[in-house]
Amino acid sequence: MKTSTRLPTLVSISLLTTVLLACSAKPPLAPPETPVPQGEAATLSGWADILGPISAPPNWQVKPCVNAVLLCVEANGELIGTVERFSHPISEVPVPGGLPLPEGSELEFLQAWVSNHYRTIEADRQVADPALKFVAETPTAISVGTLPGLRYDYTITHPNGALFDRSLGYVTTDGTMVHVFVTGVISGDPSGSFSDEELVETFTPHLNTIIQGLKL
Template identity: 50%
Template structure:
């Protein structure tokens, strides 16, 4: 269920950034974008962004953050842009390896593929776009995830969505809905007030 003040969430003050790690989507939203007839609003759960058509939720985008101090870092927190990029590359590699191991334990016949992480601004922060998919023996995609990760040197910020074939309770119910929303998600991520 979306928050009632969707207009305020969609039109926050410009040129302001939020550095509170517990901030909700309503606090973080800058520029919003959606396919024609779709709406993007903060959900009642502050960690979820709802993507709707006529009040019906088509999908969600999850966000979470945690202190960099919770990550086992050799050499301390990354303070330079180069060190932050190296940290983000390592974060994506570790995340994808964890997902691959987890899914192989559940169904060893699934084939794991991933996108190479690509630099992408997450608000004003250095970030990466990443993704992965799991396909069955016939090549049918059973799960696909699109994510963005960034750091400000103190917090790690993660934004993720996807589709799980046959699971209408997944972030998106269909691959076509996720594909239609992806370019709009990129606009939203780039416009976040981080």
């Protein structure tokens, strides 16, 4: 690998800013590097005020971390991963035709948001290491609380097929703010991350349920 891939990925016109904060309860990895937020506009938002019904595999526990922007996921009392929540004003996003969004156009807006995010991440990783392979999944519609949203998913692998990054995210908008919830297996980052892809796969259907039950 030529250089670290933890670059400020979404600085210019990017639409997702990974504002990475270590979980102050039990950080599973070393402290992360901190990217520059897009337009300095990213707003950290806590879980406690929006968390609804909890779903988890047997002997797993899910609760807000001491660091309020992270949702802690534990197995038998041991931290195994986190899910990060943050928001930024929709006014910071270039929207064709301007704002407010026309009624019923939310999913179209979110599709463009995800497409831009995919392009930005892929370009960032290619600059850092051209040998890395980026594979993006087609985003799927999912309710985020009572709001329309999208679930997106991408994988980055080494030439030998070994996993480098796996990101799973949910995005929605209430017309004023863009709300993002993200986790996965992200190299070098303890925030919004699990240590193992199998754990992510196990937790994903439960996270879908949690996201759909948010008080948004």
